[in-house]
Amino acid sequence: MKDAVRLRANHLCEYCHASEQWQYVQFTVDHIVPLTKGGIDKLENLALACFHCNRQKSNKISGTDPQSGKNTPLFNPRCDVWKDHFTWSSDSLQMIGLTAIGRATINALNCNRERLLLIKASDRSVNRHPPINDPIQVL
Numbered sequence: 001m002k003d004a005v006r007l008r009a010n011h012l013c014e015y016c017h018a019s020e021q022w023q024y025v026q027f028t029v030d031h032i033v034p035l036t037k038g039g040i041d042k043l044e045n046l047a048l049a050c051f052h053c054n055r056q057k058s059n060k061i062s063g064t065d066p067q068s069g070k071n072t073p074l075f076n077p078r079c080d081v082w083k084d085h086f087t088w089s090s091d092s093l094q095m096i097g098l099t100a101i102g103r104a105t106i107n108a109l110n111c112n113r114e115r116l117l118l119i120k121a122s123d124r125s126v127n128r129h130p131p132i133n134d135p136i137q138v139l
């Protein structure tokens with residue numbers, strides 16, 4: 001089942017779109033709705049997640065949208081489309097939330113922390129970032 005999750009995700013973390021291809025350790029399989037909250041152990045509730053996103057997400061299914069201050073569901077890779085909720089900044093280093101779901105997810109998973117920006121800058125310099133089909137903000 002893990003292989004099916006990896007292939008479906010095209011080896012990208014389904015939250016931050018880091019590529020597993022360039023990592024030293026394999027990404028983890030996240031239960032989108034945690035088992036402790038009634039989630040099931042089936043493909044429709046699984047997502048490929050990098051270690052960082054999986055750890056930050058933990059058993060959360062919602063977070064605060066920093067723009068409205070409201071509690072909002074987190075991005076669900078099985079029902080939501082990444083491009084509808086996120087884009088890359090014009091320098092392609094920062095994730096930008098286009099919706100309440102996008103902003104709450106970036107906030108909860110701390111997707112723009114300093115260490116990740118440094119990794120992305122390094123990956124960008126050798127054309128490993130951003131993923132080829134991802135949108136980039138036009139200023």
Ligand SMILES: [Zn+2]
Nearest residue numbers: 013016050053
């Ligand atoms: Zn990630």
